[in-house]
Amino acid sequence: MDPTTRHSAQRWSNERITAVQRWAPHQWSLRITRPADFRFQPGHYAKLGLALADGQEVWRPYSIVSAPAEDDLEFLLTLVPGGALTPALDALGVGDAVRFEHLAMGFFIETQLAAGDRLWMLATGSGLGPYVSMLRDGAALERHGQIALVHSVRYANELAYADEFRALAARLPGRVHYVPVVTREPQEGRLSQRIPVMIESGALEAHVGMAMDAQGSRVMVCGNPDFTTEMRRILNGRAFQPCRRGLSGSMLFEKYW
Ligand SMILES: NC(=O)c1ccc[n+]([C@@H]2O[C@H](COP(=O)([O-])OP(=O)(O)OC[C@H]3O[C@@H](n4cnc5c(N)ncnc54)[C@H](OP(=O)(O)O)[C@@H]3O)[C@@H](O)[C@H]2O)c1
Incomplete structure (x- = not known):
């Protein structure tokens, strides 16, 4: 940004x-x-x-x-x-x-990605912001079969918009998955490891029941700069393609702060 x-x-x-x-x-x-x-x-x-x-x-x-x-x-x-x-x-x-x-800026726009079967929206902290707009708007839901929103925060009270996402997931079962992750306040039944750790172990895909493969998946990453760096390494290793001018890719990043 x-x-x-x-x-x-x-x-x-x-x-x-x-x-x-x-x-x-x-x-x-x-x-x-x-x-x-x-x-x-x-x-x-x-x-x-x-x-x-x-x-x-x-x-x-x-x-x-x-x-x-x-x-x-x-x-x-x-x-x-x-x-x-x-x-x-x-x-x-x-x-x-x-x-x-009065100036709208940025390139973290979902339509930069090729349409796909599965869209992962990964966020830490206030990096959640752009996804709220995308999910309220609904256009992303028309271009992707399923969407998983994964929001990692330190403490549970930082799970902003949780009720809104739970309601959306309940309205669209199997199409929208809301996955809160709380890293410093473990609770039975709730994910508590950092997102990259759970991706590398396969735990996140297993929890959601949705694959993260370059073939049919798209991944958006927004939040902590160290998190986005780590995710770039992991997704490069899985052959995800960046979005370049005029070319739709399979991964998109926003460094939030
Ligand atoms: N300048 C700005 O605009 C701006 C914006 C937002 C936040 N901040 C500042 O940043 C500080 C922390 O904010 P925050 O609570 O949103 O931060 P955060 O440290 O980014 O934590 C949010 C979540 O991201 C996880 N996380 C942190 N580093 C990660 C990494 N490398 N890979 C994967 N996950 C990672 C954290 O896990 P762990 O619990 O394991 O660390 C936590 O679950 C605050 O002091 C805030 O003021 C500044």
């Missing part, structure tokens, strides 16, 4: 916060009003900004969690202690203003 943080935005507006949903003390979702002319695809990110008390303008990119058909825009935020923007955003509530740049 583009790390640019301070710049003069090309075109932006002040939007209003319409809802705040807190998942954990350091993690929450923010909904804001959407400029009428702003268009995006699931997987895109855009910049939120604030003018701070010292007069500095700070902008940061965040994945858009809402679907293109929704009236508002939604973002999943993680507090970065001592960070320039998230502590200030954390202090805002419904009705407060936040700056929004």
Whole structure:
């Protein structure tokens, strides 16, 4: 993701916060009003900004969690202690203003992948964000026979959107699999190893009942940079193909922070 943080935005507006949903003390979702002319695809990110008390303008990119058909825009935020923007955003509530740049960015777009029988959406932490938009939108479900969303977090209260995904999986049994992974709070019946470890041992495929092979599977990876590096190594070893300009591939990566 583009790390640019301070710049003069090309075109932006002040939007209003319409809802705040807190998942954990350091993690929450923010909904804001959407400029009428702003268009995006699931997987895109855009910049939120604030003018701070010292007069500095700070902008940061965040994945858009809402679907293109929704009236508002939604973002999943993680507090970065001592960070320039998230502590200030954390202090805002419904009705407060936040700056929004009218520019959708990024290449973590599901249609870059060739259509396949099985789509794996792998996320750590707030790397979940783009998949929320994709699953709410539903287009990915039309291009792939089955989708498995695997979300790895340290503690169970960081399983943002879990109820929404459980409901989706219950509505589409056998087509959508929701697989929460909690690594630092083991519980009977819940996966607790890191995603790459469970892929290499075969435990993840066995748990979901879905293969991860380059022939009929597609894999999207979003989250911790060490996780994406590790997944690239594993998928290269299984002959997955990257998405290149004009060529559909079988694996796609987003370095989230
Ligand atoms: N700058 C930003 O924009 C930004 C965004 C998000 C988070 N952060 C910062 O990052 C820190 C941690 O956030 P987080 O809880 O989302 O982090 P995290 O350390 O990425 O942990 C989330 C999940 O990913 C797993 N994980 C970590 N490294 C992995 C790897 N190499 N391969 C596979 N799985 C891996 C963790 O397992 P384990 O429990 O085994 O480690 C955990 O289940 C926080 O301090 C946060 O402030 C910064």
